[in-house]
Amino acid sequence: GAGVSQSPSNKVTEKGKDVELRCDPISGHTALYWYRQSLGQGLEFLIYFQGNSAPDKSGLPSDRFSAERTGGSVSTLTIQRTQQEDSAVYLCASSPYYGNQPQHFGDGTRLSIL
């Protein structure tokens, strides 16, 4: 499809397990962002990738969170030793490199930690 694709759409796991969330950005978009939305909150920035530059990890809430972007395209967000407070909708967005272009979002992964 032409939009940002995220998988899985839903993930339920037990506390303490590791999870991987995947994002396929729009073809040709060099910028990729991860956000999360906790219940009743706005979207919270997590991490940003742009081309081959070092990622901006300033939004990652703890060292249990990490992300990779392989080949400048697909990205994986990994959460290790999940905690109940990690329960949220994790959203990926992409945009062209040129400044002030709107970010296009996927439908997110709803993560529930039991």
Place this chain on the structure above:
Amino acid sequence: DQQVKQNSPSLSVQEGRISILNCDYTNSMFDYFLWYKKYPAEGPTFLISISSIKDKNEDGRFTVFLNKSAKHLSLHIVPSQPGDSAVYFCAASERNFGNEKLTFGTGTRLTIIP
């Protein structure tokens, strides 16, 4: 510290009338502002944006107004239609050479009454 605030969690408007959604921000470094619309179980969809060098931007039924001195922006929808019922997020970014990570408000749920 909430840098982007949407103080009205919900708003109901009669179909055909004007909907006005408000947003306040505290970070004077923000120079680009966006409105996103979100339906349940879907990712946010870009609606309209405005740069800090402008005070108004219009796109069809949607107009965004920016008052920099008051650090306030608003989204006007006229005439309102039932399909406009959704959660609306205000977002802002700083000029950072292409890293437009967005800071979001907590959203306003708009309900259009037929």
